[in-house]
Amino acid sequence: MEPRCHSWTHWADEVVLMSDTTSRLLIEDARKALVRRLVSVCGQRDLIEAYVGWILGDKTKEFVDFEAAALASKLRISEPGRTYRDVAVLGFAEHLSPHLDTLYALRKGLDWMLGRRPFLPNREPDFEVDGIALLGMAVGILASGEWEKRKESEKWFIALLAETLRRSRFELWDRSLIYAAQLLITKESTAEREITPDLALALAAKGFISVKEDYERKALELIVNQPNYAEQQVDVVATRLAALNWLMRQVPTVLPNRAAPEDVINLLERVRDSLRRWCWEEKPRVRKAEAVPVKWEILNEYHVQDLLWVILAPIFPDLEDEENLPSLGHKHPRCDLGIPSLRLIIEVKFIYNGTSSEFSRIIEEVASDASLYLSNDSGYDKIIVFVWDNSRRIEQHGELRQGLKKLQGVREAIVVPRPGKMRA
Incomplete structure (x- = not known):
């Protein structure tokens, strides 16, 4: 066998700087x-x-x-x-x-x-x-x-x-x-x-x-x-x-340093506060005869995915949505959102009625999804779970987060209740 010969071993330590x-x-x-x-x-x-x-x-x-x-x-x-x-x-x-x-x-x-x-x-x-x-x-x-x-x-x-x-x-x-x-x-x-x-x-x-x-x-x-x-x-x-x-x-467009999963967690944890300016009008804010009140309704997990895409896509240019992952037998897993450079999946869940069985089902679904998403061949090794609670059962959120964070591969679980001003 020929000896190892790497063509880059003679290169100088000074390299091209991306910021120059x-x-x-x-x-x-x-x-x-x-x-x-x-x-x-x-x-x-x-x-x-x-x-x-x-x-x-x-x-x-x-x-x-x-x-x-x-x-x-x-x-x-x-x-x-x-x-x-x-x-x-x-x-x-x-x-x-x-x-x-x-x-x-x-x-x-x-x-x-x-x-x-x-x-x-x-x-x-x-x-x-x-x-x-x-x-x-x-x-x-x-x-x-x-x-x-x-x-x-x-x-x-x-x-x-x-x-x-x-x-x-x-x-x-x-x-x-x-x-x-x-x-x-x-x-x-x-x-x-x-x-x-x-x-x-x-x-x-x-x-x-x-x-x-x-x-x-x-x-x-x-x-x-x-x-x-x-x-x-x-x-x-x-x-x-x-x-x-x-x-x-892989270099985020607005963060000063190399991104990490913690940056994504910090952003998603602030979604709840940012919804203070979410458009939910009881009466028109413009004085035009044809103006009507506008309400940006969120009715299912696809709407939540759209919300997170708007937040993350300008910052993480490699953000993927509905990405197909390698097949496992007859299973063809597809994750909600993924950031390949961070090996990170963002799994979105939606709570409709807030029953105990629905909270339990969320944990079961994430456990099942994680086993598919984090296979050796998927390119991902960690998950952030983002849950939108349309029922506003805030007293259940702590237990839900604890249950989700115990699952293998789940780095963080974030639960956001439907804002009070968004009355159905």
Whole structure:
């Protein structure tokens, strides 16, 4: 095996500062160069296009047709002309977009791969040394849920990666991809140390790992100091754009320092006080003949989600709503609000009548949701529960909060009663 060789080890400690005007111009120039390079990808419907779609998530429509690539592989997986690349494409597809209904095709593809022996004599290695494909298969195994071949697939894949790393010598980028695949399946910290900073940040953006600030600085230097992206391979470019997007998104737009879950808790705890100015007019406040009293009614949990979105979205640019999380067997969990950079879910509940059974049901629902939301593959590890009590049963709030905070993964529980001025 070749000795470890990280291309960033010689870099100086002085790095680009995000707050400096010149640095921001350099960052914007780098971003434009990355985007220009990616425009050439669209329409290929191949593994690289699928990887670009997966690593960039919801920022891909201008670059790739992710859905077309996924559906093309879904159709091919039952045909004689299928390849290992189709299995990898389906892995990316099922993880990013379960609504494309690729789960059955993915499992069929993984089952087919189990019958393939690596490094056969008189055959040039292909799937064994394709870093993008190996990462796609790792993602696919995670996204395949619980099924009869899951453990067998993991065992086969772990053995394959070990043999690949033992037999072959790779450039730094391909080596990084293979170690990333190994990390996703084995969770071994030794693999994490072999991943380049740009790929590490892109994986952090998807919730697979956490990175320290020194890795962020190294990734930023790597992105800004690239002399010519026009000649760079597309998968590297997409990864660096994903890393740059995450660096820019994870810094809140108005908080002076890096955000933490406690900042979200502080904001949500003040919702109750801020409702003092909530619009609830008994008579019009403007003197116009056609004016009528306006009441901003809150009638269900979707209205509460809208309220929280208005509060949080300007501050946390990576806020997601109704996000689909990786499937668990036949379960397809979807959280209310999520902040990926904080690995934080905000679960919204609504109390209608304030009966004892309704308060108990809230705790039971959150307990059930938490077990789905905080799976190893979800990218989230903590929950804030926000409860709107339309019944104003304030005497029950303390017990409800205590019960919710005892649940595994629940960082805080906030209960807001319907304001007194909002009379039904």
